[in-house]
Structures are given as C-alpha cells and as structure tokens.
Amino acid sequence: MTRVLLFGASGFIGGHVRAALAEDPRVGEVLTPGRAQHDLIAGDVDALTALLRRTAPDVIVSCVGALGGTATDLLEGNTLVAAKLLEAAAEAAPRARLVRMGSAGEYGVVAPGRSVHEDDALVPVGAYGVSHVAGTRLFTIADGLDAVTLRVFNPIGPGMSEETLLGRAAARIRAALRDGVDEIQLGPLGAYRDFVDVRDLASLVGTIVLAAHVPSRVYNAGSGRAVTAREAVALLAAEAGWTGTIREAGSGPSRSATVGWIRADISRARDELGWTPMRELELTIKDVWNAGERR
Structure with missing residues (x-):
C-alpha cells in the first residue's frame, strides 16, 4: 500500500488531490501536514528533512506554490519550495517519488492554433513563469531522485476561489442575480x-503516484482544448440563467496578460501513462456553478 505525504491539501488543487487519493484502495495512507506542522514556503530544509524521516513516505506530492506577489515571493513559493523538497528527499527519503505542480506559464507566448509540447522552448513572460521554469528545471536535473513536474494549465472546478477568473465571474453573477443587476464587469x-477540470488533474496526480514507473520528468496537465475566457464566462452565465451584459475593462493578471493563446499537447500523458481528461468544459462549468449555489 502506498503511503503519500501531501502538502497543500487545504488548497483548491490539493483538496481535490487528497479526495482522489483517499478514494483509491491502492493508497494506504495520505498524510497531510498543515502549515502548523510544516510550512513548505517559510520552513527550513532541516525541519522538512526531519518530517520526511518521521513519516517515511513512498510518494511526496506538493500542491504548494505562489500565484502572485513580488518576484521574491514567487521564487520562494515556486523555485525554493522545489529546491527544499529535493534536498530533504535526497537526505531522508531518496527512494520516494516527488511530484510538484508546475505551470503552463513556463511556456510563455505561443503561436495561435498550436499545442505546446513538454519539449518546446520555455520563454516565460514574467517572474511567475520564470519561478516555475526554475523549479521544474531543478526537478528535471535531480540525479538519483524520482522527480516529476506537472505543468498545470488553467484548473477549474468545484471550490474555485474568487481570485480566479471563473470563481470571480461566478461570484459577480450570483450577486447580480440577487440584486437584480443587469451588468457586471470583468477584465479582458x-x-x-x-x-x-481539477478532478481530471487530481486523477493524473493519482496515476503518477501509483505508477510502477514514470518514463518522463515533465507532463502537461491540460484538456487539449482551447476556448476564449469569454466563452467560458458565457457558459457560466447561461448555466446561472443570467442574461445581463458582461463588460470587459482593465487588464488581465500580469503572469499571463501577454499570452493570447495556450493549449496543451497532452499526448505524452496519454501515451506513457494512459491518462486522458474525462470531463467536458460544459460539465465542469455546471459543477462550478452548482457548487457555489450549495455553499
């Protein structure tokens, strides 16, 4: 039975990963140290090494990272977390498999209509992408360790934060319905x-956790389909039954504002691991809305 040490289980991605692992009978135990027990971002390597010695995991999964903040914040949350995991694992759990969440932001600007492959050039457009490129590179060159990075594209699903586009759109549509407002404003x-779908992402994590052998160090975690954010928000409004106007103003997040197109080539995960995403965008949008309604 596989023993998993999961960091970030209280977050959006980590929560779904925890649920997927807990439901799999091949997983014997999922340990989820909270920040009080060990903070991957603020904690030091010695404390992490001690935790790995105490828990003796077969697999270590990190769903911890930084989406925003200063360049220092991003490097600490994405690059240094990767470095700490590798250093501690080399000392205390050298046979454990390590799995971290990277980002599609590592690719940077992509030619419209083209799917990005794991071996494509990495030309990130800001500190966020740079911080993940560095973290992924550390995992890729880690000699003697079984280290895997998932380049996560745009994860959506039940429990999304209002810090995300669709989470924010759902909250504003819900408020508009409540207050009888016929217009909301979002960014471009x-x-x-x-x-x-975050549940498909969690399924890929589970596949890697339990695989006897993982052939590659990096896998794209996407749907293989690209749609405009406008189309996704329109699907959300239709699911909500709201027919008002969505006004676009301001600017998008700095980590991806200059990237007009991104779509994952997911053939590596399919061919090497037998994984394919199962949920269509329309179903995920429905579940996003219904989850908010239940809350």
Whole structure:
C-alpha cells in the first residue's frame, strides 16, 4: 500500500488531490501536514528533512506554490519550495517519488492554433513563469531522485476561489442575480485558455503516484482544448440563467496578460501513462456553478 505525504491539501488543487487519493484502495495512507506542522514556503530544509524521516513516505506530492506577489515571493513559493523538497528527499527519503505542480506559464507566448509540447522552448513572460521554469528545471536535473513536474494549465472546478477568473465571474453573477443587476464587469476575456477540470488533474496526480514507473520528468496537465475566457464566462452565465451584459475593462493578471493563446499537447500523458481528461468544459462549468449555489 502506498503511503503519500501531501502538502497543500487545504488548497483548491490539493483538496481535490487528497479526495482522489483517499478514494483509491491502492493508497494506504495520505498524510497531510498543515502549515502548523510544516510550512513548505517559510520552513527550513532541516525541519522538512526531519518530517520526511518521521513519516517515511513512498510518494511526496506538493500542491504548494505562489500565484502572485513580488518576484521574491514567487521564487520562494515556486523555485525554493522545489529546491527544499529535493534536498530533504535526497537526505531522508531518496527512494520516494516527488511530484510538484508546475505551470503552463513556463511556456510563455505561443503561436495561435498550436499545442505546446513538454519539449518546446520555455520563454516565460514574467517572474511567475520564470519561478516555475526554475523549479521544474531543478526537478528535471535531480540525479538519483524520482522527480516529476506537472505543468498545470488553467484548473477549474468545484471550490474555485474568487481570485480566479471563473470563481470571480461566478461570484459577480450570483450577486447580480440577487440584486437584480443587469451588468457586471470583468477584465479582458479575449485570450484563449486551456481549462482543465481539477478532478481530471487530481486523477493524473493519482496515476503518477501509483505508477510502477514514470518514463518522463515533465507532463502537461491540460484538456487539449482551447476556448476564449469569454466563452467560458458565457457558459457560466447561461448555466446561472443570467442574461445581463458582461463588460470587459482593465487588464488581465500580469503572469499571463501577454499570452493570447495556450493549449496543451497532452499526448505524452496519454501515451506513457494512459491518462486522458474525462470531463467536458460544459460539465465542469455546471459543477462550478452548482457548487457555489450549495455553499
């Protein structure tokens, strides 16, 4: 039975990963140290090494990272976390498999209509992408360790935060319905994005956790489909039954504002691991809305 040490289980991605692992009978135990027990970002390597010695995991999964903040914040949350995991594992759990969440932001600007492959050039457009490129590179060159990075595209699903586009759109549509308002405002919605259901992402994590052998160090975690953010928000409004106007103003997040198109080539995960995403965007949008209604 596989013993998993999961960091970030209280977050959006980590929570779904925890649920997927807990449901799999091949997983014997899922340990989820909270920040009080060990903070991957603020904690030091010695404390992490001691934790790995105490828990003796077969697999270590990190769903911890930084989406925003200063360049220092991003490097600490994404690059240094990867470095700490590798250093501690080499000392205390050298046979454990390590799995971290990277980002589609590592690719940077992509030619419209093209799917990005794991071996494509990495030309990130800001500190966020740079911080993940560095973290992924550390995992890729880690000699003697079984280290895997998932380049996560745009994860969506039940429990999304209002810090995300669709989470924010759902909250504003819900408020508009409540208050009888016929207009909401969001940022620019013309960019094409690859929205992957977080439950499909969690399934890929589970596949890697339990695989006898993982052939590659990096896998794209996307849907293989690109739609505009505008189309995704329109699907959400239709699911809500709201027919008002969505006004676009301001600017998008700095980590991806200059990237007008992104779509994952997911053939490596399919061919090497037998994984394919199962949920269509329309179903995921429905579940996003219904989850908010239940809350």
